[in-house]
Every structure is written in C-alpha cells, then in structure tokens.
Amino acid sequence: NESPGPEDQFSFVALGGGSEVGRSCHIISYKGKTVMLDAGVHPAHSGMASLPFYDEYDLSTVDVLLISHFHLDHAASLPYVMQHTNFRGRVFMTHPTKAIYRWLLGDFVKVSGGGGDSAPLYTDEDLFDSFERIETVDYHATMEVSGIRFTAYHAGHVLGAAMYMVEIAGLKVFFTGDYSREADRHLNSAEIPPIRPDILISESTYGTGVHEPRTERETRLTKLIHSTIEKGGRCLLPVFALGRAQELLLILEEYWATHPELQTVKVYYASALARKCMAVFRTYVNMMNDDIRRRFRDSSTNPFEFRYIRQLRSLDKFDDLGPCVMVAAPGMLQNGVSRELLERWAPDSRNALIITGYSVEGTMAKKILTQPTEIPSMTNPDTTIPRRLSIAEISFAAHVDFNENSAFIDAVGARHVILVHGEATTMGRLKSALLSKYTSRKGTDQEVKIYNPKNCVEVELPFKTAKVA
Numbered sequence: 457n458e459s460p461g462p463e464d465q466f467s468f469v470a471l472g473g474g475s476e477v478g479r480s481c482h483i484i485s486y487k488g489k490t491v492m493l494d495a496g497v498h499p500a501h502s503g504m505a506s507l508p509f510y511d512e513y514d515l516s517t518v519d520v521l522l523i524s525h526f527h528l529d530h531a532a533s534l535p536y537v538m539q540h541t542n543f544r545g546r547v548f549m550t551h552p553t554k555a556i557y558r559w560l561l562g563d564f565v566k567v568s569g570g571g572g573d574s575a576p577l578y579t580d581e582d583l584f585d586s587f588e589r590i591e592t593v594d595y596h597a598t599m600e601v602s603g604i605r606f607t608a609y610h611a612g613h614v615l616g617a618a619m620y621m622v623e624i625a626g627l628k629v630f631f632t633g634d635y636s637r638e639a640d641r642h643l644n645s646a647e648i649p650p651i652r653p654d655i656l657i658s659e660s661t662y663g664t665g666v667h668e669p670r671t672e673r674e675t676r677l678t679k680l681i682h683s684t685i686e687k688g689g690r691c692l693l694p695v696f697a698l699g700r701a702q703e704l705l706l707i708l709e710e711y712w713a714t715h716p717e718l719q720t721v722k723v724y725y726a727s728a729l730a731r732k733c734m735a736v737f738r739t740y741v742n743m744m745n746d747d748i749r750r751r752f753r754d755s756s757t758n759p760f761e762f763r764y765i766r767q768l769r770s771l772d773k774f775d776d777l778g779p780c781v782m783v784a785a786p787g788m789l790q791n792g793v794s795r796e797l798l799e800r801w802a803p804d805s806r807n808a809l810i811i812t813g814y815s816v817e818g819t820m821a822k823k824i825l826t827q828p829t830e831i832p833s834m835t836n837p838d839t840t841i842p843r844r845l846s847i848a849e850i851s852f853a854a855h856v857d858f859n860e861n862s863a864f865i866d867a868v869g870a871r872h873v874i875l876v877h878g879e880a881t882t883m884g885r886l887k888s889a890l891l892s893k894y895t896s897r898k899g900t901d902q903e904v905k906i907y908n909p910k911n912c913v914e915v916e917l918p919f920k921t922a923k924v925a
C-alpha cells in the first residue's frame with residue numbers, strides 16, 4: 457500500500473471556460489496520457505482574443521481531442537487548433553455534430569471575416585482540411601486510442617451533444633459538456649452513466665438558479681407573442697443559428713396549428729444555414745427522442761417540415777409590413793440579421809424582443825437585459841437608437857438548473873467535482889451550495905470535493921490506480 461507518487465498525479469487545466477462561459481477547452485492528463493475536451497471561442501470577443509489560452513500549453517502532447525457539441529463556444533476554434541498549432545492528436549465527435557459543424561463553421565468563417573476589426577482565425581480551406589481528419593463516434597460505443605478509452609452518452613441540450621466517460625489507466629473522468637435533464641420536444645435528456653467516475657467535470661451555467669417549469673415558460677412565450685401580434689407589433693427571437701432554434705420552431709408550429717386566427721401572420725426562420733441544417737435535422741430523426749420518432753412514423757411527414765414557418769435566407773427578401781415573428785441568428789445580437797432587426801425595431805414600443813438563450817457577459821444580448829433607454833448602432837458607432845420595444849427573457853437554453861445539476865451530481869457519485877462553464881460568481885454560489893449539501897460527509901471516505909478553477913490554474917489530484925496493461 458504505497459502512497460501515490462508524482463506518476464499518480466491526475467491534472468486538470470482549463471485553457472478556457474474556467475470561471476467563465478465561452479471558449480471552452482479543458483485538458484486532463486494522467487500517467488503520460490493527455491485528453492483535451494472541447495475547443496471553443498468566446499462570443500464576446502473576436503479574432504485571436506476569442507481563443508482559449510493555447511499558448512499556455514504544449515498542444516503536441518495531446519493524444520485525443522473530444523468535442524461535446526457543435527456550439528461555437530465548444531467547437532469553433534477546432535480548425536485553428538488542427539491547422540495552426542502543433543497539435544497532432546486525433547479528434548472525435550458524434551455524427552450529427554460533425555454534419556452540422558461543417559455548415560456552421562463555414563458560416564462562422566464568413567461572419568468573423570466580414571470586415572471586422574480582426575482577421576478571421578482560419579479559412580474555408582482550413583475548415584475543409586480539418587473536416588477530413590475528424591473521426592466520428594456512436595453513442596454508447598467505447599473507443600480506444602493509445603490506451604485511452606472513451607464513450608459518448610446522450611447530453612440533451614442540442615442534436616448530437618455528448619457527455620464523455622474517459623478512462624485512462626483505470627482512472628475514470630466524466631465530462632458533461634453542456635447538458636439538460638428536462639424532457640423536450642425532440643431530444644433525449646442527459647443520461648446518468650452506468651459506471652461511477654472518480655472525477656466529474658460539470659457545467660455550472662445557471663449556478664444555483666432554478667428554472668420556472670417548462671409548461672409555464674411555454675405559456676408565457678406564446679402569450680407574449682400572441683399579445684404582441686394583436687397590438688400590431690413584431691416579435692424578435694434571437695437564436696443561435698440552430699440547435700435550440702429547432703425546439704422553438706416546434707413550439708411555434710404547434711401553436712400556429714391550433715390558432716387559426718394567427719395563420720395569416722408570418723413566422724420566419726432567418727438563417728443562411730437554415731436549409732442545409734434542416735436537412736441534417738431531417739436525417740438524424742433516429743437520434744432524437746421516442747416522441748418525435750413516433751410523430752415521424754405515424755404521420756409519415758417529417759416534424760421538421762413546417763407548414764407555418766418560412767425560411768428567410770436574407771433580409772433583402774423580407775417585406776417588413778405588419779406584425780410577424782422572426783427567429784433570427786445570432787443569439788447574442790453581436791452582429792448579423794438579429795442585430796439589424798433589433799436596431800430597426802427598437803424605437804417602436806409595440807414590438808417585443810424575447811431572449812430565449814443564455815446571454816454571455818460582454819454581448820449585446822446581456823447588455824439589453826438591463827433595459828437601456830438607448831442602444832449603440834452597429835453600422836454607425838457614433839449614434840444611438842432609442843429603445844422602446846419591450847424586452848423579456850424566457851429561457852429555453854437547455855442547461856440544467858440547480859435542482860437538476862445537484863441531483864445529477866449525486867447520481868453520478870464522483871468524489872471530485874470540477875466546475876466549468878459558469879461566470880465566476882454564479883459558479884462560486886454553486887460551489888458553496890454543493891459544499892453545504894455535502895457538509896455531513898466531510899472528513900469521511902464519502903467526502904465530496906468541489907473545485908472551481910480559473911483559466912490556466914492547474915488542479916492536481918493524486919490517484920493510485922491498478923496498472924492496466
């Protein structure tokens with residue numbers, strides 16, 4: 457029974473997503489093996505400033521890079537890592553994530569290279585070359601790469617999202633990525649892994665916040681939209697190009713189908729990617745929940761073939777006359793269609809802005825939630841625009857709340873919990889709440905340790921595991 461030596465040190469470091477939301481990238485290593493989890497960008501920054509702190513780590517030592525899902529804060533710096541650093545490892549993601557990654561990042565290259573203050577991080581060619589080298593995994597199928605074993609589990613959240621169980625020389629680490637536990641219209645909710653990990657790396661987006669029940673949120677959303685239309689207003693719902701947008705579209709489609717008086721009012725899904733990405737959604741119906749698969753089978757029409765929602769490739773084709781509902785990207789109103797419409801519709805008090813996603817610190821979506829009386833114009837930075845439209849926040853972001861996260865952490869049963877993907881104060885509150893929940897276990901062999909490291913601050917834990925050949 458020797459005590460652990462330096463070779464038994466497990467180490468964790470966040471190059472991004474440590475005490476913040478954005479640019480997720482975490483590195484775990486044990487017994488000379490290294491795994492990188494996610495490679496995102498920060499949505500409040502652009503160019504090199506949006507990257508994780510890649511210079512702080514020797515990326516040539518990374519054996520395997522696992523991507524949890526296609527959201528930009530988890531995947532958008534991957535082409536940079538693969539084409540512009542000394543990274544030489546293998547990269548894995550699920551099939552739907554890879555299919556969507558291709559279109560989404562193509563759009564990201566265009567948007568981020570569009571005359572902004574900084575050069576794009578990579579080109580279309582980089583994206584194409586990286587795409588060729590990405591390998592795919594099936595849910596529940598264990599892969600092994602140079603002694604590292606890993607398995608993907610359903611995470612809910614968005615199509616293709618995965619949580620990973622990673623096993624290095626007998627040590628088990630479970631990474632949630634972004635996850636949700638609530639039943640939704642189209643996705644399987646997150647699964648509790650069948651084996652108990654030694655270490656859990658969990659998101660902490662909502663900290664100790666508790667969500668209003670789903671049915672109440674849906675009612676609030678549809679009521680607000682209905683009353684806005686009745687007074688002749690326009691509804692703007694900024695969304696990330698796809699993912700949660702599809703869940704909102706399913707809600708709107710259902711509401712329009714049961715309210716004939718609304719059927720003359722147009723609902724738009726404005727995204728240059730809509731057509732390509734909807735094809736991916738239609739293709740991967742078999743990876744969604746039983747409910748949507750039943751609907752797909754019974755009516756033999758695809759639930760993602762909408763009757764009341766029309767796709768809008770650009771605003772040139774949009775006649776802005778009378779009330780309408782516009783679901784438009786990007787979700788945090790940084791630029792693009794959603795920002796242009798916000799500026800156009802802000803002065804009219806009949807209009808409504810409905811924020812349904814999580815708004816990252818430093819973005820327009822976050823700023824506008826403070827109900828400012830005027831907002832800066834993007835095209836003309838020296839002028840401001842009066843803001844009279846109403847602003848509501850109704851979350852469909854599909855992250856766990858405190859009750860769900862805390863119950864999940866219990867069920868997973870790890871003795872070490874590393875918190876990531878949360879603003880510092882939010883994460884600090886979650887840490888305190890979890891510590892007080894587990895206070896009676898302190899000093900026993902059931903003790904649960906909670907860590908909330910900042911970026912580039914290493915967490916080292918000694919583990920003595922049986923030698924695995």
Ligand SMILES: [Zn+2]
Nearest residue numbers: 525527613634
């Ligand atoms: Zn996400």
